[in-house]
Amino acid sequence: MGFFIKKLKKLDIVSYPEFFQFIVRKTIMIYQLTFLFLKKKLKRLMQLITNTNASLNAYSMVDDEKQSELLFYIGLTYFKARNFKKAQKYFNEIILVP
Numbered sequence: 001m002g003f004f005i006k007k008l009k010k011l012d013i014v015s016y017p018e019f020f021q022f023i024v025r026k027t028i029m030i031y032q033l034t035f036l037f038l039k040k041k042l043k044r045l046m047q048l049i050t051n052t053n054a055s056l057n058a059y060s061m062v063d064d065e066k067q068s069e070l071l072f073y074i075g076l077t078y079f080k081a082r083n084f085k086k087a088q089k090y091f092n093e094i095i096l097v098p
Contacts, residue, residue, distance in 0.1 A: 033073040
């Protein structure tokens with residue numbers, strides 16, 4: 001998984017369009033969240049979510065599937081951390097997508 005993430009990070013350069021960069025960043029975050037979740041590293045998951053929370057909704061409509069997957073893993077992390085209110089918030093964002 002680390003190899004794939006490193007390759008994706010090479011695509012996050014300013015010469016590509018901004019929406020493409022956000023898709024790459026979201027894909028990287030999805031794979032990082034998946035990897036950390038499977039390794040049961042809850043503290044690292046929470047740090048990753050906190051550090052990148054500002055860019056979560058940028059270009060959210062470019063790729064609904066990626067956005068939903070990202071929100072799912074964030075919700076799942078909060079659920080695992082027993083923060084049910086925040087987990088519900090992220091799950092609702094997936095369900096209530098127009």
